[in-house]
Amino acid sequence: MIRALLVDDEEHALRILRILLERVGEVEIVGEANNGFDALEKLKRLRPDVVFSDIEMPGMNGVELAERIGNENLDIQVVFVTAYDRYAISAFERDAVDYLLKPLEMDRLVKTVQRVKKEAAKNAGRDEIAAAAAVADERKAADESPLLRVRILGGISACNSRQERMKWRTGKERELFAYLTFRKGERIHRDVIVDALWPEEHYQKSKVYLHTCVSFLRKDLKQLGFEGALLYEGEKYHIKEEVIETDYELFLSRVQELKAAPATTPEALESVLALYKGQLFKDEDYAWAEEDILKIEQVAGELRMELAALYEKSREYMKMTDVVFKHLSVSPYDEEAYRLMMRAQFASGKHEEVFRIYHVLLERLGELGIEPSAMTVELYNEIRQKKERA
Template sequence: MRAILVDDEEMALDVLEILCKEVGGVTVIGKYSNPFDAMKAVQEQEIDVVFLDIEMPGINGLKTAENMMQINDHVHIVFVTAYNQYAVEAFEINAIDYLLKPIRKERLKKTIERLRQTPTVQVELHKEKEVHPARICCLGTFALYDKEGQPVKWRTRKTKELFAYLWYHRGQAIHRDKIMLDLWPDLSGEKASSLLHTSVYQLRSTLKKMKFAQPVLFSDEKYALNVQELTSDVEEIEQGIKESSTPISNALVEKILTTYKGDYMGEEDFFWASEYRKRVREMYIRFLEVSTEDCQDQKIKERLLQQLFVMDPYQDECCYRLMNHYISTGDISKAVSLYHDFEELLARELREEPGPKIRELYIQASRL
């Protein structure tokens, strides 16, 4: 279990941390003398239990606990205090236990065992073993689909972008300052920080509904996505192309052509994805070119050439190769129609004309 300790006395924090290590079963991931910092940690991190002092300056532990449980209704509270008069109020807000200082090791053992027997904690301990057949589609648009095949609805567009951003980094921990710069470049640090905290909270809530135990990790001011079980269309294409060998099988060509529905996050205005978008696009085009050279099936070859033309509709060579294929298979009308469409496209978009090589091919086709 992941725990944080909250007490305005530094010595009390150190003693409780030592006891937790001796008893075992709890990993202390943070100690806080300021309850507001602790509330921020509950919002940003995956925490199972908070050991919380009651008598603290500014805001007492009872109010702090209520705020924490509003932020994360799965967090458990164990009050640690030198006074017993708060016991009734503590259990009224569903505290797991109430420890009196000085804490005895045997008493702490009972508390930790009680925590381990709590149904929600038992679920958390087993969640990492679950299989999550959820899927990401990021070729064309960007969408996350649950195990029922239904698209996940995002609270805000920035929550969606934060998920896409962290997933793009494939589990790498990214500093919060870089995230704010990439996602909120035009906002002040304070405003961007507030929006980041809100988006992280909403993202965690969304992914927890999909049964991910600790979907967003936070450590050393860095965030990382922890959803390795997800599959994606772009990874399937990368893996398929990487493992391909010549001659490339028709089955692989069919799979790649079917899967590539557009550029990586091409319908999203995510500037930080532009470099990877370019790499995936170039990898796909190379695959099409190699597959076209090796392909003996005329129907599949036609689809490959059509896709190459779609990827670069202003290039004479792509149009020429597709026209030449139509001519070689006896489909002259398609070759002529393609030329006219290409000529019109260049005139409308670039105010140019097809080059002499393709014009000559058109003249030859017109005479057939």
């Protein structure tokens, strides 16, 4: 069974491709996307064997998507699906495994799936060798230093050096673990925890809930090899610092190193941003963390904008667009980001995209009841005049 991501800006075309692939069999459709930017984000997370992509799409087209896949060594096959045969040469120049013309024919699609399967089998052989070496390294590391690795950026998870994951019994137990982990190094009074996690409950009830969660958490930590890691001294709780490593503190420490460096490079920024997997405690409703969630997102946003500016300086407009697009997905009202996007699209010769982006900005600002700044209007008029003179 091969894993496939489908990419097309037309829902009707996606539906047809999905139906035909389901008839072919041997294909698990792990996701769908309507543009290249969305596809790039999903394929990094979903890791499909193959991407079936339309070519003509707004923003990042299919050919540009294939280039990004190749440039980033993602080891994912690409099959182009399009109504135009004029792209055939361009497709195979970018190492596409196949090229399908619309309307799709069942026999042709079956051959494509077989070709993809054959190539995926070759890749799997190489991956097994690499995986065996990685397992050996992990076992060696597990013997040397037991450590609970905690992820709180982009969600919450925890695993030991043997990759055994923590399984919480209740949502409140998970929240208690998140709270103590986030405040690693602090000894937190029982009443402070109660107020943070059960603000609306009666005090005596809250204490019972806390003791229940503590009991669950101690058992689950013991299950992973961390018996005695959760301590209670002088009515204060804490988890031993030396047994926990969080992605949050790693990200912040790398940010500090970046700020201390005499010069910043795109590679250094990319490396640090790769550690930021998403919003702090994503998909959780933790009122006690609201301020910190905004602070850390602001830090990541500033790094993205700095990276986009460096890409603009080096005229790497595709990378610049990618970074700004990601930034706008979490900060849709950032006017400076829209200006960067407009400049990137204009420099890439995509003049109509400039006008579309400007009108999207007007809609966003309209939701807030404000007008664009003079700087933005001036940039828009300047670009429009250049286009008219061209």
